Amino acid sequence: MRWRWWEEEKYEDGIKWKFLEHKGPVFAPPYIPLPKDIKFYYDGKTLSLSPQTEEVASFFAKMLDHEYTTKDIFRNNFFIDWRKMTLEERMVITDLAKCDFTEMFTYYKGKMEEKKNRTKEEKLKLKEENEKLVQEFGFCIMDHHREKIGNFKIEPPDLFRGRGDHPKQGMLKKRILPEDVIINCSKDSKIPEPPSGHKWKEVRHDNTVTWLASWTENIKGSVKYIMLGANSKLKGEKDWEKYEIARKLKNHVEKIRRTYRENFKSKEMKVRQRAVALYFIDKLALRAGNEKEEGETADTVGCCSLRVEHIKLYPELDGQKYVVEFDFLGKDSIRYYNKVPVEKKVFKNLQLFMENKQEGDDLFDRLNTPLLNKHLQLLMEGLTAKVFRTYNASITLQQQLAELTDSDDSIPGRILSYNRANRAVAVLCNHQRAPPKTFEQSMSNLKAKIDARKEQISLTKKELKEAKKEVKENESEKLKKVVESKKKAILRAEEQLMKLEVQATDREENKQIALGTSKINYLDPRISVAWCKKWNVGLEKIYNKTQRDKFAWAVDMTDTDFVF
DNA sequence: TCCAGGACTTGTTCCTATAGCG
DNA sequence: CGCTATAGGAACAAGTCCTGGA
Structure with a gap:
């Protein structure tokens, strides 16, 4: 029986745990100098x-x-x-x-x-050693339960690999020593031993936070943490709450949409900008767009930090009215490019916001994320900009599943429908990927396989015909068996062909789309669990081991009739 | 009220184990 | 049974949002 934490009572406000014991982090291995004959x-x-x-x-x-x-x-x-x-x-x-x-x-x-090129034995030995390390340092005891730690190893020194045009890329990320590390655990636990000859920077006992250890990294000066894995109670509970807030938004969203439409006409510029920004966040699932320190990070934006240079307005484009063209770098410097027809009032407002501004000026100069979130808080408790992304992602999955799943479909067909629904969400959230380097090759391999299978089927069909003819002329048991086996072979081959064809379609459609991020972070797992139960699809077709682990709470609490 | 620091989630990239192939 | 493409998982960067102190 699994530990059903979601049926337990929660701690009082702000308390994350009552007991926490762990062994501290594992440090990067020391530098091994080069052999003498390797020259610089x-x-x-x-x-x-x-x-x-x-x-x-x-x-x-x-x-x-x-x-x-x-x-x-x-x-x-x-x-x-x-x-x-x-x-x-x-x-x-x-x-x-x-x-x-x-x-x-x-x-x-x-x-x-x-x-x-290590031998099997060497690999096995290494694997065992690693497993030992995981067993010793990779778990902690939190409130009577052994929980997996997400990252128990301290990041080794290296050159900083910032994404996009990061001004700090190439800087030395320094080696972290015990003297840099703060340990967090409970007073009555066995305090972790620092490596011999070393001391911790500090040992504290703060049960209002979830981290086990932390250190300050030297590139941006931000804090890094050792935290629990995604399958832990702590993370699972948070995840569950996230989806519950998103579900709550479902009951408020119509009113919120009426309100921001109303606000398009407000006399206050601040209110209009807030309304248009919210419209984008809701309709396009844009991120909030916090302000960033200039020169410290790559130049990327989200909704509130959009600049005039990031949008173009077309009163008419390709037969559509009031089209906005977005072109900007978002999180991780991933390009967001989209042409969207918008409501007339939005369009007119955008024209107004852009009046007398330069390319580099803020589109929403009277708005920032704290202001927007404060407003959202008033509309619904717990509501922030990112909830819209969760809500729209999950509701889209649910709608798409309802629309696409066909009861006549085979299991692979249903899985294709699921992936297509997942894909619709990934497109909404702009979760792109570079097409795999070997994409064309592997695609044509698959096509060749399909052709081969077709060939085989038609050949076997011919053989079947022959065999049937022979049976007519000579009714031997042996020949009858041949006919039967041919029939079976055809059936089997046809099923395989269908599978391959579904696989090809899926892969083609998935060329530039990454499904993982939305699956892990935005889609209420209960929708998927319910769908699998309803359509008799094994959960392992949808979630791999890690994902099933992370979503164990959803697996156990969800019935077929769950509605997001 | 503003801001910086802190805590936690979200996202991509890179490496490795393994499934599926001939 | 060995090879290779791919899925899975670790690593870690980059967001969001909150809080506490001036």
Whole structure:
């Protein structure tokens, strides 16, 4: 019997746990210096580096075949941080272009190759050792239950790989020591031991937070945490709450939509901007768009931080009226490009907001996310901008499933319908992916397979005909058996063909769409569980092991008739 | 009221284990 | 049974939103 935490009473306000015991985080392995015969060359001459300098150089050397090392910002940032080397070294090494890391690069490539070519026994041994580590450090005790930790290893030192045009890419992400780490656990628990010769920065006992350990990272100065895994009570409960708030929005959304439409006409510019922004967030599932510190991160935006340069207005386009063209970089510098017809009042308002503004000016200059969220809080308790994304994603899945699922369909057909519904959500949320590098190849492989199967079927059909003819002429038991087996073979092959064809369709449609993110973060799992039960589809066709684990609460509490 | 820091969720990328193939 | 494409999972970056202190 699974621990049904969702049937237990919750703690008083703000208290996350009563007992917490763990072993602390696992630190990155120490740097292993290069063998003597692996040389670094500066300006064509060998130059031996101090261990610390060599370590940082190795981070760069390992990445030599990565696009990052061709980017100026990355190279410059790396070079600045690398040159915090010994004085003697700094005197010599003044130009990155004169640095030759290729021997180091080749050495590490070889190491990787070795790793790949390990024997079964070696691999098994490594696996067992890793399992031991997980058993020791990968779990904690929280309130009488052994729970999995999501990330018990401290991030190793490396060069920072910011996404998009990140101004800090290439900077050295420093090695974290116990002296940097704050431990959080309960007073009456066994306090984790720091590695020998070391001390923790601090040990605290704060049961209003969920983290077990934290440290401050040196790139942005933000705090990083060791937290529980997604299948833990703590995370599961939060997830459940998230979907319950989204379901609550279902009962308020019509009124909220009436209100913001009303507000399109407000005398106050602030109110109009808020209304139009909310319209976008609701209709297009845009993110809130917090303000960001300039120069600290890549230049990306969300709804409230959109600038004039990010939209174009077309009174008429391709036969449609009042079209807005969005083109901006969102989270992770993923491009959002969309042409959407909008209500006339929205269009007119946008024209108004853009009057006398430059490309780089804020579209919603009287609005920011705290202002928007404060307003939303008034409309419904617990409502924030991101709830609309959850709500619209989940409700879309439910609608699409209802629309697409056909009771006449085979199981693979139903799964295709599910994936299509999932896809509709991923498109809404702009969860794109680059088409896999081998996409065309694997697609044509699949097509070839389909053709082969078709060929086989028609051949077997011919053979069946022949066999039937022979039976007519000569009624032997043996021949009758042949006929039967041919029939069966055809049936089997046809089923396989159908499966392959469904697979091909699914893959083609999924070329540029990533389903995972929405499945894990936006779709109320109870919708999927109910659908699987209703249509007799195994849950494992929809969720893999990790996902089933994470959504265990939904599996246990959901009936066929669940409605989001 | 404003802002910075803090806590937690969401998102992509990269590596690896494994399923499915011949 | 070995090979390879792919799914799964770890890692970690990048968002959202809240809080507490000036």
